[in-house]
Amino acid sequence: MPRHSLIAATAGLTVLASALTGCGFTGGQPADLQIYSARHYDLEGAFGQFTEETGISVEFISGGDAELLERLKAEGEDTPADVFMTVDAGNLWNAARQNELAAIDSAVLDQAVPEDLRDPQGRWYGLAMRARTVTYNPAKVDPAEFDAKDTYGGLTDPKWKGRLCMRDATSSYTQSLVASLIDLHGREKALKIAKGWVANDVQIMSNDVLLLEAIDAGTCDVGINNHYYLARTLAKNPDLKVDLFWASQGGSGTHVNISGAALVEGSDNPEAALRLIEWLATKGQNAFVDANHEFPVNPTVKPEPVISDFGEFKRMPLNAQAYGDLNAEAVDLLAEAGYK
Structure with missing residues (x-):
């Protein structure tokens, strides 16, 4: 099956697929990375900056946490997704438990993300707290x-x-x-x-x-x-x-709880996906969290001024x-x- 064709293994998934929205194709060509994201706020600014800095284009498929996980499971090895992004640590753990996420070996992420805000097997990493x-x-x-x-x-x-x-x-x-x-x-x-x-x-x-x-x-x-x-x-x-x-x-x-990201098992572009997740945890932390007044997970990154005033x-x-x-x-x- 072609890389960017979506399957509908069940009637329920067909309904789900029609309910999801995608954006980010450029020049009529598929984006370099496709993200399944349950995080609905202020994505364009951070990911636009990432594309400007790296030349790697990004497309989003948006939906609820459970919906997107079911979609990943139904698509199996034919999934077009490269990155799974969700807004609750329990959802990340559940996706890892169901073997939908690939383990990452990244010294950059291990240094940037505190131990309890990432999977001990490297299958997901918190990005916003x-x-x-x-x-x-x-x-x-x-x-x-x-x-x-x-x-x-x-x-x-x-x-x-x-x-x-x-x-x-x-x-x-x-x-x-x-x-x-x-x-x-x-x-x-x-x-x-x-x-x-x-x-x-x-x-x-x-x-x-x-x-x-x-x-x-x-x-x-x-x-x-x-x-x-x-x-x-x-x-x-x-x-x-x-x-x-x-x-x-x-x-x-x-x-506390987190929004986080993971490399999807079977991604066709794992190097670019890893580069994105590392960027979000380091150089891109403020771009990712500030617009929604969230705390960066990276302890070396300062929170934006409004929440800094909370102490x-x-x-x-x-x-x-x-x-x-x-x-x-x-x-x-x-x-x-x-x-x-």
Whole structure:
């Protein structure tokens, strides 16, 4: 089968293929690299810069994490994909577990990406990091009220009853946070924490922006957000009455997750694909993460100014296997706790 022909092994994949969008062909010729990407924001700037610097052109096929993984599996050795890019460590681990990713031997990547933000077998590498931490209305909350050792668990304290807003149980952000708590504390304690949130009459929000607006408006006093949503909102509204508190700095640290990339097993252009991933982890880090106010994974690269103002923080070590392997258990735990 030709390199750039797409197969539809099932009727479901045919529907999927029609739902995905591609861009980046130049001069009527196929691009040098094809990326299957679940990362939907601010791709053009970074990858345009990469093409300018290297002459390697890039095409994107966009979709959800699960959709793109199923597409890779259905296409098998005929896949046109060279790089798989996703927005959750558990998804990267799952793709590696299903043998869709090739191992990379790269001293550049091993030096640029901290050990817990990459696969020990070199099958995927984190590139952008997000922190899910506590936000609050400074007119309503003294940050000294937070439990600095276990901030997430501390929100079960009755003093927060009727004051707490959080994301819904279907959110991957909520599920990954709870999976990390199961990994950290065990299921029994994690269930106790989720039940404590529910007992405090947590108000459920459908997205992080609404959550921040609710805190600003005084609908609730405290929430849990990805840091970059606060950075985006502050960039538009500097008078927003929301501050950030780095969770659990006296204990395990703040929960983090990553967007990352991997070389697809069977790529026809592995050298160029490796060059791209190495570039994204080094010279291209700021181009890749700054527009979305994410943290670079490379410790030698400085964060952009808005999130630099949030201050430094200790992060919870990331366990990608737990995020992937414990996701279903996290969903069941939330349901058992009555968390909607």
